[in-house]
Amino acid sequence: MIRLSKNTVCGTLALFAIIGLTSCSPQEEAPPQAPPVVMEDPAPEPVEPQAETEPKYTAPLTGLAIDEPSDQRPLAVMINNAPAARPQSGLSGADIVYEVLAEGGITRLVAFFQSGGGEVNIGPVRSIRPYLIELAESYGALPVHAGGSNDAYDLFQHQGKQHLDEITNAGPSFWRSKDRKAPHNLYTSLPKLLEGADKRGYPTSSNVPEYTFAKPEPMTDGEQVTAFDIRFLLQSYRVSYTYDEDKQIYLRSVNGEPHIDLNNGEPLSAANVVVMSTGHQVLDDVGRLAVDLDSGGDALIFREGRMIQGTWKHANGDIIRFYEGNAEISLVPGQTYIHIVPNEQPLDGHVSITQPAQLNTENQG
Numbered sequence: 001m002i003r004l005s006k007n008t009v010c011g012t013l014a015l016f017a018i019i020g021l022t023s024c025s026p027q028e029e030a031p032p033q034a035p036p037v038v039m040e041d042p043a044p045e046p047v048e049p050q051a052e053t054e055p056k057y058t059a060p061l062t063g064l065a066i067d068e069p070s071d072q073r074p075l076a077v078m079i080n081n082a083p084a085a086r087p088q089s090g091l092s093g094a095d096i097v098y099e100v101l102a103e104g105g106i107t108r109l110v111a112f113f114q115s116g117g118g119e120v121n122i123g124p125v126r127s128i129r130p131y132l133i134e135l136a137e138s139y140g141a142l143p144v145h146a147g148g149s150n151d152a153y154d155l156f157q158h159q160g161k162q163h164l165d166e167i168t169n170a171g172p173s174f175w176r177s178k179d180r181k182a183p184h185n186l187y188t189s190l191p192k193l194l195e196g197a198d199k200r201g202y203p204t205s206s207n208v209p210e211y212t213f214a215k216p217e218p219m220t221d222g223e224q225v226t227a228f229d230i231r232f233l234l235q236s237y238r239v240s241y242t243y244d245e246d247k248q249i250y251l252r253s254v255n256g257e258p259h260i261d262l263n264n265g266e267p268l269s270a271a272n273v274v275v276m277s278t279g280h281q282v283l284d285d286v287g288r289l290a291v292d293l294d295s296g297g298d299a300l301i302f303r304e305g306r307m308i309q310g311t312w313k314h315a316n317g318d319i320i321r322f323y324e325g326n327a328e329i330s331l332v333p334g335q336t337y338i339h340i341v342p343n344e345q346p347l348d349g350h351v352s353i354t355q356p357a358q359l360n361t362e363n364q365g
Contacts (some may be wrong), residue, residue: 022096038159059115061095061139063213063333072114073206075193076136079109080126083236086254090122091268092261092335098135099339101280103287105233108132112139114189114208114364120263123187125166125174128152129158131291133161138293140206144193146174146186149288162202170196209319214330221324222308222317230275230339231349239339240274242356243305250302271334273302274322275351276312277343284320293320293342298347303332307353 004037007028055065061074066358074095079088081099094111102108110132111122128145130152136143146166148156156163164170166186173196177185197204226243239259241250249269276299279292299312299322310324320338322329341350 058209060208061112061114062335063331066115067253070115071205071208073204074112074114074141076139076141076143077111077122078128078132079111079183081107081109082184086126087260087262088124089187089262090117090120092264092266093117093120095335096217097337099104100291101232101289102129103289107232107237110135112141117190119189119191121187122189125186125188130155133294134293140208142197142202160290164193164196169200173174209247212328212330213333214308222306224305225302225307225353226305227354229352229354232341245305267329270326270337271332272336274336275300275341276338277341277347280342297343300351301329302349
């Protein structure tokens with residue numbers, strides 16, 4: 001048995017005490033740690049402002065961007081504009097809409113579809129006149145109608161002009177709606193019309209003439225006009241436009257009420273509105289007309305909330321164009337409405353500058 005001396009035991013106990021004090025002393029601090037390294041993001045590289053790129057392709061009649069070049073032959077659809085035919089369907093998808101007098105003071109709408117329209121209903125479709133054939137053909141368009149005057153049928157039959165007529169050669173391309181009474185209930189669609197043209201062997205492509213377009217920008221030309229009325233002959237055909245500066249479009253009304261597209265309930269609108277005057281001649285007791293689309297004349301062009309006093313010209317083989325002096329007036333990309341009125345009185349007898357109408361937001365969607 002090993003015996004420890006008294007001095008050895010005491011020394012050992014003292015050593016343990018020192019070790020305990022060293023490990024348990026509350027005054028002992030942990031060794032200092034290096035502060036964390038904060039990684040700062042590098043300063044961002046200055047970004048150069050990107051210049052707006054021009055669209056690679058644009059539609060010839062609207063100037064709007066399209067995915068690929070289009071030589072689609074336009075379709076010129078005669079649209080009924082009698083009060084019982086309103087609201088019409090499909091007008092919001094047209095590239096250009098003309099409003100022209102027919103007999104008795106009523107007007108007819110001619111809707112040109114080249115780059116848009118989709119598969120929606122279009123109509124009600126109505127009859128055609130010789131000057132409406134000329135108008136359609138100036139755009140290289142295929143006229144679409146339901147019936148016509150004797151003079152119009154004479155042109156089709158004796159000059160071999162191409163057309164799609166619900167009565168004589170393209171019945172399956174049309175249908176009657178049960179929601180309205182005849183003759184205000186005849187409709188068609190672009191797929192049915194293209195199918196009808198194909199069955200007739202008509203070309204579906206053409207060399208479509210192009211308008212000159214410019215980017216929307218603050219204008220200094222012309223007089224600032226944000227609301228105006230257009231009067232044809234009858235009070236029931238008073239057309240009004242109010243410029244929406246935020247959307248940069250003109251909202252269309254008829255007789256004080258928003259003119260809407262029945263397909264979507266949206267108000268009809270235009271980027272450009274034109275009023276042009278020309279000679280009108282009454283041909284018979286019914287009031288059928290001859291309308292001069294060749295001689296040129298005065299025109300008012302409304303774009304970007306301003307009115308330009310200009311002229312219109314129609315060269316052989318070209319579309320109707322609009323000029324200020326000798327320079328063609330550029331249109332704003334988008335849909336254009338063109339109104340043809342008699343030149344028996346100056347244009348200011350047909351166009352009245354008004355106060356902006358109170359916009360009905362419920363009808364704007």
